Amino acid sequence: MKFMHISDLHIGKRVNEFSLVEEQKHILGEILELLKKEAVQGLLVAGDIYDKVIPSAEAVDIFDEFLTQVAQINIPIFIISGNHDSPERLEFGSRIMHNNNIYIYGEYDAKVQKIVLNDEYGPVNVFLLPYIKPVIVNKKLSSQTESYQECVQLALQDLKLDTSQRNILVAHQFVTAAGVSPERSESESISLGGVDNVDFGVFADFDYVALGHIHRAQKIGRDTVRYSGSPLKYSFSECNHNKSVTLVEIKQKGEIFINLISLNPLRDLQELKTTLAELQSGSTLEKVSQNNYVHITLTDEQEILDAIGKVREIYPNVMLLDFENKRSQNDLELELLTNKDLQEKTPEQLFADFYLKQNNQELTNQQQKILQQVLAEALQETER
Template identity: 45%
Template sequence: MKLAHMSDLHLGKRLHEFSLLEDQEYILTQALEIIKEKEVEGVIIAGDVYDKSIPSADAVQLFDDFLTRLAGLGVSIFVVSGNHDSPERVAYGSRLLDPLRIYLSPVFRGDVKPVVLEDDHGEIYFYMMPFVKPATVRKAYPDEEIQTYHGAVKAVIDHMEVDPAKRNILIAHQFVTGATRSDSEDVSVGGVDNVDVEAFAPFDVVALGHLHSPQWVGRETIRYCGTPLKYSVSEVDHIKSLTLLHIGPKGSLDVETVPFRPMRDLRKIKGSYMELTAKESYQDTDTEDYIHATLTDEHDILDAMAKLRTIYPNMVGLEYDNARTQNHQQVGAATDLEKKSPLDLFGDFYEMQNNAKLDPSQRAFMEEIMEEIWEGRS
C-alpha cells in the first residue's frame, strides 16, 4: 500500500503580517497532483490542520475543499488533531464521514480503535491518536498514575492492545525525544512534552506530526514528514516535500520524498543597502519571494524596510550585521529568544532584575509551576 504522509498544514497561518492562505492553497493543489500521479491509496494528515484552535472561515473552507478533492481521488484519508487544533472541531462529522473513508480522530476518551484496510499482503491496522496531555489521559484512566507526556502516550498505546502479528501503523502528534525543532514550533518547559521512542515499540510504522523538519527518530520507521511550507526564517534551508510510505509485507517500508515547489519561497539575502538594491543582485531572482534581509551598512538606513519593499514587496524581516550590532551581540537576538524555553527566559529576566541567577530551589519551584501551566493549556 502506498501512503502519503502530511502534517502541520497550519491553515490560516500568517508569516509576520502576510497571510499564507494563497500559498497554502497552491501547495495543497500540488500535493493533490502528486497523490494522483503516484497512485497513492491513503493520505495521512498527522495533526495541526489549522494554525489556531478557532480557525478562520477561510482556513476551514480551504481544508474542506482539500478533503473534498482528496475524496474525489478515491483514497482513504486519516486526520488526527494536533496541539494547535481544537479536537472537537476536527472530529466534527466523523461518524458521517467514516463510510466515505474519511477518518477523523475523535476527541480522546480513552479508547482508540483501529481502522483496518487491506492490500495484497493482508490487513493493515491504522491507530489514530490525537495530541494528548497527561491531564487528558489521567481523566480517561483515573486508576493509573500518569505524570509525564511519555507516561501518557505509553498508557494510551498500552490500552490499544496492539497485535504484534499484524501490520500496525500509528498516526500521532507528539514530540519524540531526540528530534530537532524549528523556531516556529511551541517550546515546552524543560522538555516536559518529550516522549521516548520506546513507547512506539508495538508499531511497524509511526507517522508523526508536530515538528516542521522532515526527519526520522530512533529508527527509520518513526518519521516526521515536516510542513509543506516554510513557516519561519529558521526553515529557509529546509527542502519541503511530500513523504510517500510504501508499505510492503510486515517489516517492509520504503520511503520516497517528492519536493514541493512553493508559489513564493522563503529566503535570506545579505549585503549593503546599495548591493541589495543594485539591479544585478535581484534581476535573476524571484523578488516576490518572502525575504529576510540582513544589511551590513555601518549606519542605519532611514526607512530601510519600506525602501527595500519597493523591490522585494514581501519582506518579512530586517536586521543589521555590522560592528555595532556585533559588539552589542544584537545580531540574532530575536531568534535566540525564540529558541529559549519559558524557564530560561524567566531565568534571564530574574538575573536582569536581581543581578543574580536563580538558585536550584528557585529554578525547581518555577519549573514545577510552569509545567502545571503547560499541561493545563487548551
C-alpha cells in the same frame, strides 16, 4: 499499499503578519496532484491541521475543499488533532465523513481508533492517536500519569497488537530517541525542560509511525518512526529545510520503502545579507527571487532614511529588515550606566559617550556647542 504522510498544515497561519493563504492553497493543490500521480492508497494527516484553536472561516473552507477533492479520487484519509487544533471542532461531522472514507479522530475518548484496510498481502491496521497529555488521559482513564511518556504508554497498552500483521500509528507528540531530540525550528511550540517528550521505544510494535509536531522532515530512533515535517516554511529558521511529503509503501510484513518527494512553494522564505547599493543594482535577484518572502540584513554603515521603503522597491515581500554594522554592534555592547558613571561624568560627557557608541564617531565642535546650549537652556527651565 502506498500511503502519503503529511502533517503540520497550520492552515490560517500568519508569518510576521503576512497571510499565507495563497501559499497554503497552492501547496495543498500540489499535494492533491501527487496523490493522483503516485497512486496513493491512503493519506495520513498527523495533526496541526489549523494554526489556531478557533480557525478562521477561510481556513476551514480551505481544508474543506481539500478533503472534498481527496474524497473525490476515492483515497481514504486518516486525520488526528494536534496541539494547535481544537479536538471538538476538528471532529465535527466526523461520523458522516466516515461513510466517505474520511476518518477524523480529534478528541481522545479513552481508546485508540483502529481502521483496517486490505491489499494482496492481507490486512493493514491504521491506528489513530490524537495529541494527548497527562491531564487528558488521567481524566478519561481515571489514572494518575505524570509524564507524557507514561500517558502515551497507558493509551497504547490495551491495543493487543497482532504483530504478525502490518500496523501503522498516526500520532502527534514530541518524540525523542534515548534523550536525543529531533531538530526543531522557531515556529514550533516548545516546552521547557523537555517535559513533553516521549521516547520512540514505546512504538516498538508498530511497523510505521507517522508523526506530526516537528516541522523538519526526519526520522527519530529508526527509519520507520518519522516526522513528515510541515509542507511550508513557517519561520526563517526553516530556510534550509527541504519541504516534502513522505511516501510510505508497505508490502509484506517487514518490507517498507520510504521516499521523500520535494514540494514547490508559491513563494519561498529566504534570508539575505547585503548593502542597499547591491540590492538596488539588481545583483541579488540571481540568488534571491523578487517574488519570495525575505529577511534582509543591511550592512551599510551610514544611516538610511526610509530603509524599508527602499528595500520594498526591490523585494515587495520583505518580512523582516535588520541592520548589521558598527553601530548595531555597539548597540549590543551598550552597558547600563552605574551610579559611579552618573556621579563622575557631566551630562555633556555622558551624552558624548552615548553619541560615540551610536555613531562610531565623536561629536564635532559645532555639535558640542549646540549640546552645551541645549543643556544650559534646560537648566534654566528647571530653575524657574
